[in-house]
Amino acid sequence: MDKTLKLGTSSTAKRRVQRLGYGLMTLAALVTVLPIVLIVVHIYSQGLPAISWEFLTAFPSDGMRAGGILPALVGTIWLTIGTAIVSVPLGIGAAVYLAEYAADNRWTRAIRIAIINLAGIPSVVYGLFGLGLFVLFLQFGTSIIAGSLTLAIMTLPVIISTTEEALRAVPNSFRVVSISLGGTQWQTIRRIVLPQALPGMLTGVILGLERAAGETAPILFTVAAFFLPRLPSSIFDSTMALPYHLFVISTQVPGMPVKIQYGTAVVLLSFVLGMNIIATIIRSRARARRQW
């Protein structure tokens, strides 16, 4: 039998199909990048001229048609911190339980399904839930604490699932070695698993908080003030917040200068993109340093 390998050139038709497929997929990739580029370029080109030190540090004046956005910026920072205080320990605790301790049984499967569904609930529904539970039933009133708790619940599924993923990515052989050296399960988690999973966990935490910082609907009924020309003095105060302020000045105030609207959008976008960039830096640094 002749087994000589015969190699010829591939047909032009074949190559044409190859090139077409390659081209289409490149196009698909570009189309997905296009919106983010357009949004960023548009917002920044329109809004950057409005940005000044005064814009960031002054109270709104003239029915919000002039002045700055200080109370909204401070409010969003407070809400983000408040959300983090509640959701980070809770989310990480739940993820450690699911990834390290829980057996795979009906009970944990039910928890997982609940978390997945929690992630799918529309944000306005969280807002109504927060209104019912925190504002009215627990009588927190429209306040930073009610808003933070509402945002925290919304953020939990993101933090839990990314943290769990980060924990599961730590090789099991590390756990076995640690146990074989006389480590308890908790010592193993605290000394080996958590430090190794930390960058992945941080990334998830930041992405979750970033979403909380940018949401409008959950804070609409629970914390956000239409116009409140002073800074909050306690967690039971209501406050202005950037996303809601942007909504208000874009739709509710006649004769609003476009420059201020775009300027506010630039600040909100920078806040969120900045967190995103921090998450990306943490992740790539950790990847470069990783020893497994």
Added chain:
Amino acid sequence: MTTAASPNTPAAGPGQMESQAPNDQFEDTKIRIQGLSVGYSDGTESLQDISLDIPANQITVLFGPSGGGKSTLLRTINRLNDLADVVSLEGRVLIDGVDVLDPKLDVIELRRRVGMVFARPVVLPMSIRQNLTYGLELSGEKDPGQFEEAVERSLKASALWEEVYDRLDDPAVSLSGGQQQRLCLARVLALEPDVILLDEPTSGLDPISTGKVESSLQKLKQEYTIVLVPHSVQQAARVADYAAFFLNGQLVEFGMGKELFVHPQDSRTEDYIEGRFG
């Protein structure tokens, strides 16, 4: 130590074992395994009624084709099998007369006394020094002098000191595979255990690194009881003071290494040693 023969110890393996029943064979029996059976949740019965005495300060080799139950036996001795899906466990494993399968036993202390080296060198993601002090830190040791002493002693005992003494704070992953495996051995030695279990510790190593590990073991047996699953029959024959041949969860034959590899009593042992199956 348990030197007296216990008359009701079940004879290990098939008939030909009786002539050399291990019960009072050793002056100093370190580990006495009595009627041990282990079954996993997937239905496999990994060990079937194993009885075996392992002498102190000797290298005892457990060899045979894969799936024979050697690793299961190792992991039962230090209760690492607690992490696996074990559904049935019968028999006793006595170390210095204490049944380590007792549910009330302090497993953490057991694992400190019975160290384990795995087939693949798994260094923890930290420095060389931290790998060595990790076990001590877990046990609550805080004295830096103790750490210093343990690092140097364990690295010298595993023949790694000369190669790493000037870079102890480098990440352990920067070591070569052979060095990593000797670090894993040193990490166990740092805890000053009584028994060292090694599960194919040289399976991924080159011959030179393998030689270094083997010669370390020859020195270490003066202080430690060593149980080794070798990665080849040749290695088994090279290092064994005593050897046990496992086949399909049964102990086929046990005896002095020098005799067993030259004059195996059981035809299955002979076939395996001569490479007729594997």
